[in-house]
Amino acid sequence: MNQHHPQQSHRVIEIDTRLVRAGAVLTAAGAMVAGVGMAIGAYAVFTAGRRMIRDMDVPPTQQAAAKWQQAKEASRAGLQAWQSASDAQNGSLARPGAQN
Incomplete structure (x- = not known):
């Protein structure tokens, strides 16, 4: 085959x-x-x-410095406001005759 x-x-x-x-x-x-x-x-x-x-009228470095100064001042103002409010609240609770 x-x-x-x-x-x-x-x-x-x-x-x-x-x-x-x-x-x-x-x-x-x-x-x-x-x-x-x-x-x-x-x-x-x-x-x-x-x-x-x-x-530009004001260079970017001066703009950044000014914004940083603004941020620091705003932060300081916010901290002072928070401390004043905290002192006022603590003072009103410590006064004689104040209700708790």
Whole structure:
């Protein structure tokens, strides 16, 4: 008895290497153009920010120092008000004749 093995056909993918190379070149060129575009955009934003800071009447460091001083003064005033209210409440409870 003779066994016949069916001949398996091996399919080979044929790739046009010219197209692959062209796609790689175009991808690289596109990446370079995108990189240059991002660099130009970043430069524009950076220079606009510097110009905005330069044109301010009060520099950001002085603004921050003034706000910090205001916050410290407000905190001190709040603490003094809280202590005054606490002392007044404690004083009214300690007075003779005050009801508990």
